[in-house]
Amino acid sequence: MASSVEAKRSKLESKGGECKCHGKLPDDRFAKLHDIIEEHKDERGSLIPVLHEAQQLFGCLPEDVQKQVAKGLDVPESEVYGVATFYSLFSLKPKGRWIVNVCLGTACYVKGAADCLEALKKELGVDLGGTSKDGLFTLQGVRCVGACALAPVVVIDDTVYAKVKPEDIKRILAEHVEANAKEAHAS
Amino acid sequence: MSPFIRAHILVCSGAGCVSSGCYEVYDSLMHALEDQGVLNEVKVIKTGCIGSCDLGPTVLIYPNGTFYQKVTPEDAREIVEEHIVKGRPVERLYPKRATGEMVKNISSLDFFKKQVKVVLRNCGVIDPENIHEYVARDGYEALAVALTDMTPKDVIDTIKQSGLRGRGGAGFPTGLKWEFAQRVNAEEKYVVCNADEGDPGAFMDRSVLEGDPHSIIEAMTIAGYAIGASQGYVYARAEYPLAVSRLTHAIKEAHEFGVLGENLFGSGFSFDLDIRVGAGAFVCGEETALLASMEGKRGMPRPRPPFPANEGLFKKPTLINNVETYANIAPIILKGPDWFRSIGTEKSPGTKVFALAGKINNTGLVEVPMGTTLREIVYEIGGGIPDGKAFKAAQTGGPSGGCIPESLLDISMEYDTLTKAGAMMGSGGLICMDEDTCMVDIAKFFLQFTQDESCGKCVPCREGTKVMLDILTRITEGKGQPGDIETLESLAKTIKNTALCGLGQTAPNPVLSSIRYFRDEYEAHIDEKRCPGGVCKDLIRYEIDSTKCRGCSLCAKACPVQAIHPVASEAEVAKAAGGESGQKPKRKTYEIDNSECQKCGECMSVCRFDAVSRR
Numbered sequence: 001m002a003s004s005v006e007a008k009r010s011k012l013e014s015k016g017g018e019c020k021c022h023g024k025l026p027d028d029r030f031a032k033l034h035d036i037i038e039e040h041k042d043e044r045g046s047l048i049p050v051l052h053e054a055q056q057l058f059g060c061l062p063e064d065v066q067k068q069v070a071k072g073l074d075v076p077e078s079e080v081y082g083v084a085t086f087y088s089l090f091s092l093k094p095k096g097r098w099i100v101n102v103c104l105g106t107a108c109y110v111k112g113a114a115d116c117l118e119a120l121k122k123e124l125g126v127d128l129g130g131t132s133k134d135g136l137f138t139l140q141g142v143r144c145v146g147a148c149a150l151a152p153v154v155v156i157d158d159t160v161y162a163k164v165k166p167e168d169i170k171r172i173l174a175e176h177v178e179a180n181a182k183e184a185h186a187s
Numbered sequence: 188m189s190p191f192i193r194a195h196i197l198v199c200s201g202a203g204c205v206s207s208g209c210y211e212v213y214d215s216l217m218h219a220l221e222d223q224g225v226l227n228e229v230k231v232i233k234t235g236c237i238g239s240c241d242l243g244p245t246v247l248i249y250p251n252g253t254f255y256q257k258v259t260p261e262d263a264r265e266i267v268e269e270h271i272v273k274g275r276p277v278e279r280l281y282p283k284r285a286t287g288e289m290v291k292n293i294s295s296l297d298f299f300k301k302q303v304k305v306v307l308r309n310c311g312v313i314d315p316e317n318i319h320e321y322v323a324r325d326g327y328e329a330l331a332v333a334l335t336d337m338t339p340k341d342v343i344d345t346i347k348q349s350g351l352r353g354r355g356g357a358g359f360p361t362g363l364k365w366e367f368a369q370r371v372n373a374e375e376k377y378v379v380c381n382a383d384e385g386d387p388g389a390f391m392d393r394s395v396l397e398g399d400p401h402s403i404i405e406a407m408t409i410a411g412y413a414i415g416a417s418q419g420y421v422y423a424r425a426e427y428p429l430a431v432s433r434l435t436h437a438i439k440e441a442h443e444f445g446v447l448g449e450n451l452f453g454s455g456f457s458f459d460l461d462i463r464v465g466a467g468a469f470v471c472g473e474e475t476a477l478l479a480s481m482e483g484k485r486g487m488p489r490p491r492p493p494f495p496a497n498e499g500l501f502k503k504p505t506l507i508n509n510v511e512t513y514a515n516i517a518p519i520i521l522k523g524p525d526w527f528r529s530i531g532t533e534k535s536p537g538t539k540v541f542a543l544a545g546k547i548n549n550t551g552l553v554e555v556p557m558g559t560t561l562r563e564i565v566y567e568i569g570g571g572i573p574d575g576k577a578f579k580a581a582q583t584g585g586p587s588g589g590c591i592p593e594s595l596l597d598i599s600m601e602y603d604t605l606t607k608a609g610a611m612m613g614s615g616g617l618i619c620m621d622e623d624t625c626m627v628d629i630a631k632f633f634l635q636f637t638q639d640e641s642c643g644k645c646v647p648c649r650e651g652t653k654v655m656l657d658i659l660t661r662i663t664e665g666k667g668q669p670g671d672i673e674t675l676e677s678l679a680k681t682i683k684n685t686a687l688c689g690l691g692q693t694a695p696n697p698v699l700s701s702i703r704y705f706r707d708e709y710e711a712h713i714d715e716k717r718c719p720g721g722v723c724k725d726l727i728r729y730e731i732d733s734t735k736c737r738g739c740s741l742c743a744k745a746c747p748v749q750a751i752h753p754v755a756s757e758a759e760v761a762k763a764a765g766g767e768s769g770q771k772p773k774r775k776t777y778e779i780d781n782s783e784c785q786k787c788g789e790c791m792s793v794c795r796f797d798a799v800s801r802r
Contacts, residue, residue, distance in 0.1 A: 105387030149240030
């Protein structure tokens with residue numbers, strides 16, 4: 001069972017885990033970014049909504065994206081960088097294929113979220129904010145997802161895992177890989 | 188659809204139940220109804236949060252008010268086949284009391300008995316994505332009354348007389364805030380709704396936005412009319428995508444119905460609403476930081492005055508209220524200030540929604556009149572502490588608040604008494620803690636939070652909380668020194684007095700209140716290097732009682748770092764010493780090497796003979 005998961009994992013890895021752009025991003029995304037900027041250009045306070053959409057497009061906010069946003073919205077690059085680094089949802093570095101969010105709100109903490117976080121760190125071999133070597137999972141802490149009755153909560157992309165125990169972590173990650181491998185296979 | 192609907196099935200679609208899989212239950216219900224050919228006689232509605240999140244997914248069936256808990260898609264099919272078609276309730280899905288007694292009806296569930304729903308009046312009752320249902324519950328009537336029968340001054344006077352206080356935390360009188368914004372002469376003003384519910388463990392604003400979004404649209408429009416603004420913004424957390432999508436849908440519907448937009452109710456008054464989504468920064472719940480964020484800047488607070496009422500969003504006069512505050516507006520306009528004052532206490536009229544979570548049996552959203560005691564909330568509504576453990580404290584107000592110990596269980600839950608007790612109403616997060624919780628660790632947790640979320644603008648908050656956190660970390664690692672408590676207290680006082688914004692000024696509260704009520708725990712950590720709650724890993728030891736150990740070796744096999752070793756039994760020791768050899772040899776026992784032990788507790792959980800203890 002475990003080995004089949006491993007196999008699927010490595011398969012996924014070779015498929016899409018690693019970045020193949022070699023630092024160069026394809027141009028059509030920049031054209032799309034241009035449209036996004038044009039759409040919001042005349043709104044007041046549009047920097048954050050534009051960065052949200054840019055991040056959705058690129059997965060993160062690399063330097064050339066920030067530069068284009070700065071130019072397009074006519075704000076200093078320093079300000080774009082300042083905003084991009086201030087908010088925890090913006091990231092300058094690319095993230096893994098799936099985002100693992102451990103809720104670190106009070107209710108989850110009281111119910112043992114810290115132990116779940118430790119188990120995740122160990123299992124993925126990364127610290128908070130890090131991405132596993134295979135490029136599949138990025139580990140993040142989140143303040144509170146507001147599902148306190150289900151504490152402790154771990155969210156992988158949109159899937160919520162409720163009342164998680166540290167010993168469940170291995171199974172949850174494996175299940176997630178397997179479920180998505182199936183999906184990838186089906187499509 | 189047939190004009191005759193004989194049953195309504197409400198499927199709770201609050202965030203908690205969505206996470207528990209209520210959409211699958213909904214689909215299964217629909218399929219089963221179709222298979223049974225009764226789809227046109229039964230109406231299935233996805234509602235907002237019913238409140239009892241730990242029982243989710245929950246299904247409520249009217250006309251009887253039958254309440255089913257933890258429903259799976261298979262159960263849903265059974266509910267249709269048995270309850271709907273044959274009229275036989277599925278008893279095994281009833282919620283049970285601690286005594287094992289089944290509760291058939293939602294109104295007899297202890298969790299709901301003491302609740303008075305004003306803010307949550309529509310949550311769990313109506314379909315939040317259908318404006319007709321909101322209108323059927325007197326929705327937009329308050330707006331019509333305000334626009335056609337009242338002057339802006341009348342509206343403000345009504346709110347002032349009601350005594351409504353801001354539900355965002357500090358409890359500033361709402362009517363006064365509206366009056367300040369109204370008095371300023373300006374062509375452009377804004378109405379803002381603070382839906383940046385950052386307090387970890389509070390989710391009432393989320394539930395209102397998800398379960399009753401029109402109540403916020405209506406209230407903000409009334410506020411716009413009262414202060415003379417024609418544009419409103421809701422600033423919502425990015426972590427709440429469902430709330431954002433339901434509110435977006437509601438705004439669209441309100442436009443289509445003509446209750447939002449130009450010339451509302453023929454009064455000549457126009458109002459529009461937009462949503463701004465945050466990007467993950469706790470400090471943006473502070474009003475000046477929130478405004479900065481809406482302007483597209485780093486969410487950093489600025490000194491007040493000028494207050495937002497004079498100089499707010501884009502330097503224009505701005506009224507900012509919290510979601511829960513707005514949710515009170517329409518009922519006050521419709522039923523009058525005297526009605527509102529009849530609920531709650533003299534100084535804190537109305538109700539308060541608490542998000543009950545942590546070590547408590549019934550978790551979820553609870554709306555009670557102000558002045559309800561903590562004991563009533565924890566024991567009568569919350570059903571007490573699980574596993575027969577003792578209640579230790581409840582944390583209110585999140586990282587800005589404090590803890591309330593067992594000795595104060597009879598405290599009246601209202602703004603002023605809580606502040607006096609060193610806690611704070613805050614947004615209404617209420618986290619219960621039992622005897623296994625370490626209060627020093629909790630204080631450290633909150634300080635880690637504020638330290639992490641400090642925007643870095645002012646020194647007391649940026650540096651002060653860092654130093655406090657260092658000291659707390661030291662204490663929990665067993666390196667506490669005499670005088671640490673006093674240093675913490677003096678730092679806390681300085682930060683409270685000198686920090687720029689609410690985040691910094693309240694950051695020391697969890698530390699101060701835990702020192703106030705649990706000083707002995709701090710002393711145990713510092714003087715005896717002992718953690719009474721058994722939480723701080725550097726201060727706990729696991730030991731095996733050799734008289735109970737049967738030598739089964741389960742613990743040694745479970746230990747991830749091989750810190751458990753067999754030791755010679757008494758008989759072998761005796762043999763080695765040349766004693767009697769005829770004695771029946773005893774089994775080996777095991778011992779934990781505490782220098783290698785990682786304190787994971789695995790040995791304790793696998794031992795079948797209760798031989799492993801934690802000190």
